Amino acid sequence: MEAGAVFKYIRISPRKVRQVADLIRGKSVDEAISLLHFTLKRGSVPVEKLLRSAMANAMNKVEATKLDPEDFFIKSIWVDAGPTMRRYRPGPRGGASVIRKRSCHISVVVSDKLIEG
Numbered sequence: 001m002e003a004g005a006v007f008k009y010i011r012i013s014p015r016k017v018r019q020v021a022d023l024i025r026g027k028s029v030d031e032a033i034s035l036l037h038f039t040l041k042r043g044s045v046p047v048e049k050l051l052r053s054a055m056a057n058a059m060n061k062v063e064a065t066k067l068d069p070e071d072f073f074i075k076s077i078w079v080d081a082g083p084t085m086r087r088y089r090p091g092p093r094g095g096a097s098v099i100r101k102r103s104c105h106i107s108v109v110v111s112d113k114l115i116e117g
Contacts (some may be wrong), residue, residue, distance in 0.1 A: 003058030
C-alpha cells in the first residue's frame with residue numbers, strides 16, 4: 001500500500017532541499033526521521049514534517065488498520081522548483097542587481113515493505 005504527501009511553496013532553494021532528500025531516499029521511515037532530526041541543514045525541517053504527514057496519510061487509509069508503521073519505507077522523494085521571487089538592489093554604476101528568492105515543492109511517497117518486497 002502506498003501513500004504520499006506534497007509540501008508546496010517552501011521558501012528555500014530546491015538545491016539545498018535535494019541534498020537532504022538524497023540522504024533519506026530508499027530508507028525506512030523510522031531511520032529517515034531519526035536521520036532528519038539530527039541533520040544540521042535547514043531543509044531537514046520541512047522534509048521531516050512532510051514525511052510525518054505522509055505516514056499519517058498512510059495510517060488513515062482503510063487498508064492500513066492492520067499495518068505497522070515500522071514496515072514503511074520511502075519509495076520516492078523528489079524536489080521541484082517553485083516560483084522565484086525577484087527583488088532588486090542597487091548595483092554598480094547606477095544599475096540594478098537581481099536577487100532571486102527561490103522556492104520549491106517537495107513530494108514523497110511511502111510504501112510498505114510487504115508489497116514491494
